[in-house]
């Protein structure tokens with residue numbers, strides 16, 4: 001296992017951090033059905049050198065913290081740092097924040113949390129956390145030793161990221177990042193901004209939730225033609241670890257073979273490890289993925305709301321993801337929501353309001369029907 005210094009904190013962490021969101025299934029809402037298996041996976045990772053474990057209050061129907069707490073008995077707690085999170089929805093005032101943290105400490109069977117994160121925030125959620133006194137609460141808990149570091153995980157635009165990052169003296173930040181997301185969410189600019197401030201960056205969705213683990217034909221052909229043979233998973237992690245600003249790459253594993261494979265990969269990767277030919281390969285790989293794009297919808301939502309309730313950007317995003325990453329629409333939470341909310345393209349009456357509003361001038365009406373046919 002390679003270990004990295006976490007920016008200004010100066011402490012060491014394993015480059016591979018175990019995510020506890022995906023045990024026994026790819027969807028975050030899955031319930032743990034095999035506790036012993038999850039405990040065994042966590043201990044396998046720690047025995048292999050992992051020192052950073054990530055969970056959250058809400059993961060796996062609120063059972064992830066409980067299972068992690070059990071896995072960290074028998075001396076395992078002292079060998080790792082724990083990251084867990086406070087969800088905005090669960091807290092409205094100081095008393096609720098105190099109760100939530102106490103509950104998390106109880107579930108994790110520990111007297112302190114190393115990295116305590118405001119969960120999945122953007123500018124709006126950060127303003128909410130400020131309005132209920134969360135920064136003062138985090139500072140107080142740090143003084144009392146109940147948390148060691150005050151942190152946030154982020155989902156939003158780069159502009160929001162810059163605002164939130166510069167608005168407080170954060171100890172660490174967790175962002176979604178991988179070779180397809182260089183211009184999405186915090187993106188490369190966000191990674192570099194955090195790095196320039198010495199704030200350690202922990203990566204989530206390094207494999208896009210597993211979607212980058214199986215390459216489509218045109219991408220696999222590029223990997224196959226490269227003189228050194230590596231799996232798509234190894235290329236994705238290698239690309240991430242090449243970045244000096246990255247401290248920890250989280251991956252949620254469901255099988256012992258995946259943990260073993262990731263332990264092997266993270267034994268070989270360090271900042272600056274890729275040469276020019278490898279970086280060029282990954283640029284070509286990104287372009288090959290993007291060449292599979294069905295429609296250039298940017299998700300700006302200027303076309304919304306549709307007067308007939310059609311989820312226009314949602315349908316286009318699924319259509320693109322099916323083509324790029326081979327997702328199964330019927331298994332995807334977005335498709336389930338569209339179906340539940342009766343927001344499919346079959347509701348479109350062709351009024352044209354969306355096309356008039358679309359800055360990309362997309363032929364939305366025609367393409368919605370094409371997308372809907374392929375998604376069903």
Ligand SMILES: NC(=O)c1ccc[n+]([C@@H]2O[C@H](COP(=O)([O-])OP(=O)(O)OC[C@H]3O[C@@H](n4cnc5c(N)ncnc54)[C@H](OP(=O)(O)O)[C@@H]3O)[C@@H](O)[C@H]2O)c1
Pocket residue numbers: 018019020021022025026054055119120153154155174203204205206207208209210211213233250251252253254257258259261262
């Ligand atoms: N704070 C937040 O808002 C937030 C959001 C997302 C994630 N997270 C955290 O970040 C962690 C990491 O994110 P992630 O789980 O999305 O990571 P990821 O690495 O992008 O995806 C994990 C999935 O990749 C596949 N995988 C992993 N190792 C593999 C291997 N060696 N070979 C083949 N497939 C492999 C598995 O998919 P299959 O199941 O298909 O086998 C696994 O479920 C999460 O577990 C969670 O703790 C936080």
Ligand code: SF4
Pocket residue numbers: 306307308309310312347348349350351352353354355364365368
């Ligand atoms: S054309 Fe169809 S999708 Fe577009 S706004 Fe009208 S009903 Fe909605």
Ligand code: SF4
Pocket residue numbers: 296297298299300301302303304312313316357358359360361362364
């Ligand atoms: S306005 Fe156009 S680009 Fe923006 S979300 Fe709607 S279809 Fe996509």
